[in-house]
Amino acid sequence: MSDEQLVEITLEQTGPYEFRVRFDGTQIPDLITDENPPLGKDAGPNPSRLLAVSVANCLSASLLFALRKYKNDPGKLVTRSRATVSRNEHGRLRITHVEVDLQLGDNASALEHAHQAFAQFENFCIVTESVRQGITVNVRVFDAAGDVVHNSNV
Template identity: 60%
Template sequence: MSEAQTVEISLTQVGDYEFNVRFDGTAITELATDEPPPLGQGHGPNPSRLLATAVANCLAASLLFALRKFGNTPAPITAKARATIARNVDQRWRVPRIEVDLQLADAAASLEHLDRVLAQFEDFCVVTGSVRQGVEVDVRVLDPAGTVVSQHAGQGRGHDCAG
């Protein structure tokens, strides 16, 4: 794939810390997100849980892709992710670590070319590869008329933000 793709989502606040998420360009219904108490009501996963979900799901799908690439027809794969949420040196909450366990339903000996699968499947994972390198995040704040009132261009790991 040589062409860049864009994925869009839209959020609308419906409560204190609760948002409805729409996955634009798809037939997927809305997803509720919320912070757990005491900030929110826990009506859905919070962003840290969604990040862990994205990493685990992408790794599981990448493992499935790699297994099939080498002629396997694996039984369903399961995944479990554990995100550590801790304060950084500036005392801000961050996700410094995500641990993912991928569970095969098939015996390793029954899978063709498992050594090659395991050597390369993580390279197929868009989300994990992006998170590991650091992701540029550009942020704009707009007023009701659509005027930009704040703009911040973020660089990936190892770069300072430019404003």
């Protein structure tokens, strides 16, 4: 038995740079993507934004999974992601790095085995660990008091 999974989507062009994304084999509603002006009309997120969303969402779910493994309820989680786009040595725009800040709704001191959860959650994240093979991803976790309780940047 293989652990391999297949993710299938179909893109259909609906405008100059706008696409309808269908998540094949699911009941997930279609998504509209588009480029920023002047190419597109910003009718939906562009690929750079979707990459930032994918990394942030995966890290958020992974952190919740790691904390809940120890029967924790970290409160409402708020995540912010910033993808930096700049030109490479050939003058082409590339995503050079992604920074993700996760804000717990509770103080880390109120969480059981928080240190172990913080030490392992990034390894659970399929997207981040895949993206890191080509792009730097820095991750910080703050607790409700605003204290940094995890920092992969160091």
